[in-house]
Amino acid sequence: MSTQQLLEFKEIIRSKSDGEQRKTDKETRKLLFYLFTSTRGGFTRLRIIMLLLETPLNTHQLSQELGLDYKAVQHHMKVLEKNNMVSKIGEKYGAIYHLSNFLEFNIRALDEAIDKLDRKMNQKKVYI
Numbered sequence: 359m360s361t362q363q364l365l366e367f368k369e370i371i372r373s374k375s376d377g378e379q380r381k382t383d384k385e386t387r388k389l390l391f392y393l394f395t396s397t398r399g400g401f402t403r404l405r406i407i408m409l410l411l412e413t414p415l416n417t418h419q420l421s422q423e424l425g426l427d428y429k430a431v432q433h434h435m436k437v438l439e440k441n442n443m444v445s446k447i448g449e450k451y452g453a454i455y456h457l458s459n460f461l462e463f464n465i466r467a468l469d470e471a472i473d474k475l476d477r478k479m480n481q482k483k484v485y486i
Contacts, residue, residue, distance in 0.1 A: 364476045367408050371468050382467035390464070393441055394471040395478060402426065403434050403443075404475070407457070407468070410444060414456040 382390075394400040402424070409415060409423055421431040435455060438444045445458045457465075 363405075364472050364479075367404060368469055368472050370408060370411060371465055371472070382464055382470075386464050387467055387470065389441060390467050390471045391474060393437070393443065394468070395475045399434055399437070400475060402430075403438060404468075404472070406431070406434055406438065407443065407461070410455060410457050414447075414454045416452060416454050418451070420455070 394404050405424055406420060409420060415423070417428060417432050417435055420426075420435070421428045424431065435444065435446075439446060439455075442458050442460045444455045444461070446453045446455055448454055461468075
């Protein structure tokens with residue numbers, strides 16, 4: 359995970375948003391921060407969202423694009439779907455995922471989550 363990737367993600371998000379500056383409600387910000395910065399899989403989930411911004415994909419396609427195990431991607435997709443970040447069309451193996459309307463509406467709030475993740479990654483750990 360690199361700062362460069364995070365900067366690229368921010369540029370993609372800015373290019374996809376409608377330019378309208380909406381104030382994101384506190385609960386949505388907390389949810390985004392939790393999903394993308396406060397858990398071990400946050401960066402992987404962010405990478406999934408970035409891929410889905412470009413085109414809808416199924417779990418197999420996501421695992422190939424990310425170079426991750428199918429079961430790991432499946433887990434992240436369940437977390438994202440449960441938290442209304444993605445929507446699914448179809449069932450089982452062939453189900454195609456795309457961004458939820460909720461996330462599309464709040465896409466600019468991901469900017470803040472990316473900033474927080476970047477700060478977290480670049481913090482130096484000091485042990486006493």
